[in-house]
Amino acid sequence: MKVRVHVSLKPGVLDPQGRAIQHSLEGLGFAGVHDVRAGRLFELDVDETVSDAALDDMCRKLLANMVIENYRIEKVAA
Amino acid sequence: MGGFRSAVITFPGSNCDRDMADALEKVSGTAPFRVWHGDAELPDNLDFIALPGGFSYGDYLRCGAIASRSPVMQAVIEAANRGVPVLGVCNGFQVLTESGLLPGALLRNSGIRFVCREVALKVENTQSLFTGGYEAGAVIRIPVAHHDGNYFADDAVLDRLEGEGRVAFRYAEDVNGSARQIAGVLNAAGNVLGMMPHPERAIEAAHGGSDGRALFESAVKGLARA
Numbered sequence: 001m002k003v004r005v006h007v008s009l010k011p012g013v014l015d016p017q018g019r020a021i022q023h024s025l026e027g028l029g030f031a032g033v034h035d036v037r038a039g040r041l042f043e044l045d046v047d048e049t050v051s052d053a054a055l056d057d058m059c060r061k062l063l064a065n066m067v068i069e070n071y072r073i074e075k076v077a078a
Numbered sequence: 079m080g081g082f083r084s085a086v087i088t089f090p091g092s093n094c095d096r097d098m099a100d101a102l103e104k105v106s107g108t109a110p111f112r113v114w115h116g117d118a119e120l121p122d123n124l125d126f127i128a129l130p131g132g133f134s135y136g137d138y139l140r141c142g143a144i145a146s147r148s149p150v151m152q153a154v155i156e157a158a159n160r161g162v163p164v165l166g167v168c169n170g171f172q173v174l175t176e177s178g179l180l181p182g183a184l185l186r187n188s189g190i191r192f193v194c195r196e197v198a199l200k201v202e203n204t205q206s207l208f209t210g211g212y213e214a215g216a217v218i219r220i221p222v223a224h225h226d227g228n229y230f231a232d233d234a235v236l237d238r239l240e241g242e243g244r245v246a247f248r249y250a251e252d253v254n255g256s257a258r259q260i261a262g263v264l265n266a267a268g269n270v271l272g273m274m275p276h277p278e279r280a281i282e283a284a285h286g287g288s289d290g291r292a293l294f295e296s297a298v299k300g301l302a303r304a
Contacts, residue, residue: 013230014255016186062147065140065176067183068230 001048002076003055007064008039082106082298084126087154089115089145094131094168094278101278102128105294115148125301126163127154129170131223131276141184141226142172151177163207163297164270168224171262171272180263180272181239182231187224188255194223196287198250199261199275203243206264208271211296217250218289220275227274229256229263239263247273 009015015037022036042063046055055073064071084102088095095112103109110128111121120127134145145151151173158164158179166174174180187193196219201212212218231239236257239245247262254274262273277290 014185014188014228016188016190016228016255020190062139062143065143065183067175067181068185 001046001050003044003046004074004076005042005044005055005059005063006039006072006074007042007059007069008071009037010068010070013068082108082126082301083121083124084108084110084128085113085120085124086110086128086130087113087115087150088130089132089134089148089169089173091134091136092130092132092169094276097276097278098128098130098167101281101290101294102126104281105291106298113150115145115150118149118153120150120153120157124157124162126165126297127157129154129164129166129173130278131168131170134169134173137226140172140176142169142174142176145169145173146176155179158265158270161267161269163301165208165293165297166270166272167276167278168222168227168274171274172226174270174272179270180265181235182229182257182263184226184274185228185230185255186226187228188252192223192225193227193254194221196221197253197261197275199247200250202245202248203264205243206246206268206271206296207300208264208293208297209246210300211292218292219280219287220277220290221279222253222275224254224274227254227256229260229274231257236260242266244268246271247275 018036018038025033059071086095086099099110172184199218201216204212204214244264249259249261277293280287280290
């Protein structure tokens with residue numbers, strides 16, 4: 001089973017990297033980009049027997065830092 | 079002076095472990111135990127544990143994230159919860175926040191760039207085990223060298239830290255965008271200190287300054303008294 005975990009910074013947490021990317025886009029001449037927030041995508045290949053609760057636990061214990069990040073689990077059709 | 083039982087934990091990618099061990103030996107007179115990340119146990123009856131700076135596990139995932147889940151950290155967390163003093167410097171501070179021993183998180187510096195220079199720090203709490211050797215209101219000079227030292231916690235946590243005297247050090251100027259210019263924080267019990275600046279790099283005149291020495295002296299003397 002393919003699982004995608006999207007990890008993003010919580011609203012209100014400063015994202016210096018996102019800001020630098022936004023400035024760089026401006027520098028390339030792309031107008032109208034108000035904000036960029038950088039995140040992270042994990043693609044997991046897991047056994048069918050891995051439960052939703054276990055996936056949730058993986059996110060909370062390692063993949064995301066719950067102090068600063070949110071996560072979203074997406075199961076991908078094979 | 080012998081008998082001060084300290085340990086320096088080395089993770090793959092730690093690079094300030096020798097400086098930390100050297101500082102502890104010079105101040106306490108006893109060489110620390112050197113403990114590897116894969117060790118499941120710490121030496122018995124430790125007086126002090128130090129988590130050094132560096133780039134543990136190449137900063138993969140998040141700075142300090144993988145190290146904080148390594149076997150030895152379970153033992154460090156248990157020791158910290160029993161009251162053993164734990165000092166985390168730079169990457170060691172990141173490991174402490176990732177492990178949950180200290181609140182908050184360390185984000186990328188607000189200026190994006192790696193900052194490597196000496197900075198002025200205000201010693202905000204001179205009552206703790208680690209800072210008792212500094213005079214109230216002291217401003218000291220300690221080097222920093224980090225890319226991810228931008229301390230973040232929500233306002234409720236920051237208010238609690240300030241209210242409980244758990245901000246040990248504050249930058250005298252904006253260095254990395256840290257919330258309320260916080261450079262080092264204590265846990266609720268006062269036996270765990272995390273800080274981005276490197277006191278072990280300011281131990282003797284040859285380092286260009288010795289303002290970090292009092293931190294180690296405070297801990298060694300405080301523990302000898304206890």
